[in-house]
Amino acid sequence: MRVGFGVLGPVVAWDADAGGRAIALKGPRHREVLARLIVARRRVVPVSRLIEDLWAEPPPGAVGAVRTFVAALRRALEPQRPPRTPARLLVTEGPGYALRADPDAVDAWRFERDVAAAATLPPDGALPRLEEAxxxxxxxxxxxFADEGWARGERSRLAELRLHAVERQAEARLALGRAAEAVPDLEAHLAEHPWREGAWRALALALYRTGRQGDALAVxxxxxxxxxxxxxxxxxxxLRRLETDILGQAPHLDPAAARGGAAAQVWADATAAYDRAVASGARTRLESTAALLRDLSMTGGGGLLTARRQRVTAVAAAEELGDPELTARVIGAYDVPAIWTRLDDPEQAASIVRTAERTLAALAAGSGPVGHDAIRARLLATIAVESRGGRSERGRQAARQAEEIARRLDDPGLLAFALNGVFMQSFERAGLAPRRDATGAELIALAARHGLVAFEVLGHLIRLQARGALGDFAAADRHAAAAERLGERHERPLVGVFTAWYRALRLAATGRAAEAVVEVADEAVAETTDQAVVETADQAAAEATDRAAAEVADEAAVExxxxxxxxxxxxAGMPGLERGLPQLALLCLRVERGRPAPTDADLDWGPYAPWARPLVLLAQDRRAEAAAALREVPEPPRDLLLEALWCLTGQAAIAVGDRETIARAHAALTPAAAELAGAGSGLLTLGPVSRHLADLAEALR
Structure with missing residues (x-):
């Protein structure tokens, strides 16, 4: 059961798996204990502190009462937990208790996250996040609990953050030309909080932009x-300056100008001039479009999807004109750095590769200008990047040729693109993380020298993956931080997607130190009033160490x-990365920790279904079907998940006794013996490859 908690109002809890059904929390003291633990944000609150916060003058037996409240809360929050087994949600650690709620389980935490995320987004992205928050x-x-001292600081902080969010919401609406929508919310806001000058300014501006200049001045x-x-x-x-501007009807108060400021005006003027100067059928428009699509793709989300779709159209339009050099330039202009080795749209990629091959042939045949090595290299690099994950030798050959030409021409931008192709074609076998690490290092140095920001980010992400594969998380952390700094400074929103996955991987790989957990003793105390038993249980609790409970808590944190x-x-606009990956990551976590695969029928394994299915069937005690499914499993694609998928295959083979597959998995994984399985993806792991090799070797004896 997934539990949600609400503190933005009366304190409540609900069953997220049952459509938000309310969970009965018994009396006010139970809710107060829960609220106090939520305020602590997953940290331990000592029992002594809970007693101080709950009672001005603690009654006799206060410790036992707190334990009783906790035991009742545990029964409410985890009703299916067997008696005397460690709690996973409201846990005992050291001298007190902690609520190990998921980051998205508490409405206040989600509110804070949405407000923080909105601060990094443009108005059209910020507004829906703020409205949801x-x-x-x-x-x-x-x-x-308004009068409780322990709640006072948190209540004030959240209230101030809410006021800030209301005002940011109004600013976003103003920036998007939706001034009329901002007026009623701002009026209600100021009725309760009349001292907020920023809100007065926003209301006056909103009124002015809806044609109510007199009302704006009155405000x-x-x-x-x-x-x-x-x-x-x-x-x-x-406020004084705004009044002067409204009286003078300053031009910058115009909504159209306000929505983009000077940058928007420059864009509008430049595009208008381009439309006037360049004929609609001019070939140069295709090249300009290709360059624009490159920049659009780096915005992620809908921009990336649109860029990918329009790129194919632009390439087809160029080829229809019968000019191989133009077609080559349009194809080569889309040198978007690629980090993930599974294609988002294999059909589109195949179409681009076919066109690039035809264009190369046309240039070589003399139907286009001869000697354009840089153009050829860009076509070859495109083929290498768009052929990733395949088994054809052509992709690796194209990568080598592109790199050779780029080095000979001493062209930094071209070499960076070619090295991206080299990276994408560096998966012909397992255990090549050191080679990719070297590629990433060269990319970083090259890009930093020549101001190639997008490729500098790529280099850091490649090294993040490679150092993770080699278990060097200190170095991987540095590259994650460097990529994030560049992404934030240069508006590359997709960087945060990869670093968030890396941090989940890091937690899965390193875990937390197991701590003493004593829920069983606590519940024994809660179930008796005998003082001698209480004292005995307290002594046992002080000495007990329940590693199993700590492991459960760790796994919950990773999940x-x-x-x-x-x-x-x-x-995010990356379906090749999105589909099936969350399920695969959690499967790897379970397998690495010796637990059965999840068996939920509605799980979408996406492209990873062939590797997951045998393990799912084994978890359902359907061994014969698992063995049959294993025989249908293909060899893993040559990509960032090569080692991980071989490990899953190997573990399934061990379970069903398939010696042939065990031997194949052992041979495939042996070159990666020094790596962490799957960690080279920067996303997930199954632990050391050496451990899987040992399991496979043992099964072959």
Whole structure:
């Protein structure tokens, strides 16, 4: 059962798997204990601190009462947990308790995350996040605990963050030309919080942009009156300046100008001039379009999907004109750095490869200008990148040829693109992380010297993957941080998708130190009033170490991290990465920890279904069917998941006693003996390859 918690209003809990059905939390003290643990944000709250927070004058037996509250909460939150087994959600650690809720399980945490995310987005992306964030509020935060000292700071912080979100929402609406929508919310906001000058400014601006100049000036006069008469201060410079601008009908208050400022005006002027100067049928438009699509693709989401689709159209239009050189330039202009080795749209990629091959042949045959080595190299690099994951020798050959030409021409941009092709074709066998690490290092140095930001990011992501495969997480952390800095500075939103997955992988690979957990003793105390038993149980609790419970908590934390990473894929425009990956990551986590595969019938394994199916059948005790399914499993694609899929195949083969497949898996994995299986993807892992090799070798004896 997945449990959700609400504190943006009265404290409540619900069963997320049952359509949000409310969970009965018994009395007010039970809710207060729960609320106090939520305020702690997954950290341990000592029992002594809970007692201080719950009672001004603790009664006799307060410790036992707290344990009783906790035991009742555990029964409510985990009703299917067998008696005397460790809790996974409300856990005992050291001297107290912690609520190990998922990052998206508490409405306040999700609210904060949405507001923080909105701050990094343009108005059209920020507005829906802010609207969703504000919709979570059902009343004052921790409503029934308004007078409690432990809640005061958190309530104030959340309330201030909500006020900020309301004002950011208004600013986003103004930026998008939706001033009329901003007015009623701002008026209600100011009725409750009349001292917020930013809100007065936004309301006046919204009124002005809806043609209500008089009302806008009246609002500013009302703000001045309130501030002077009740606080004895004059309005700040922004309010005074806005009043002057409205009186003078300053041009910059115009909504169209406000939506983009100087940059928007430059864009509008430049595109208008281009339309006037360049004929609609001119060939140069295709080249300009290809360059624009390259930039559009790096915005991710819908921009990436549109760019990918329009790229095929642009290439086809160029080829129809019968000019191989033009076609080559249009194809080569889309040198978008690629990090994931599974194609988002195999049919589109195959179409691009076929056109590139035809164009190369036409150039070689003399139907186009001869001697354009740079153009040829870009076509070859395109073939290498768009042929990734396949078994054809052509992709690797094209990568080598593109690299050779680029080095001979000493062209940094061309070499960076060619090295991307080399990276994509570096999966002919397992165990090649060191080679990819060297490619990433060269890319970083080359790109940094020549200002090739997109390829510098690519280099860091490649090294993140490679160092992770080699178990060097300190270095991988540095490359993740460097990629994020570049992504933030240069507006590359997809970088955060990959680094979020890396952090989930890192947690899965390194875990946390197991800690003493004593839920069983706690529940023994809660179920008796005998003081001697209480003292005995307390002593046992102080000495007990329940490693199994800590492992369960660790796994829950990893699963939560993967769910958070998976959420970032939604709308990212990378279906080749998204489909089936969250399920595969959790399968690898279970297999690595010796647990059976999930058997939910509605799980979408995507392209990884052949490798998951034998393990799922084994988890259902359908061994004969698992053996049959294993015989149908193809060899893994030559990509970033090569080692991981071989490990899954090997474990299934061991379980069904398929010696031939065991031997094949052992031979395939042997070159990667020094690596972490799957970690080279930067996304998931099954632990050391050496351990899988040992299992396979043992099964072959």
């Amino acid at each position: 504000l919709s979570r509020w059902r009343g004052p935060a921790y409503a029934e 500013l006069r009302r703000a001045r009156s309130l501030l002077v008469e009740q606080l004895g201060v004059d309005p700040g410079p922004e 939560a991290a993967y769910r958070d990473a998976a959420a970032r894929l939604d709308g």
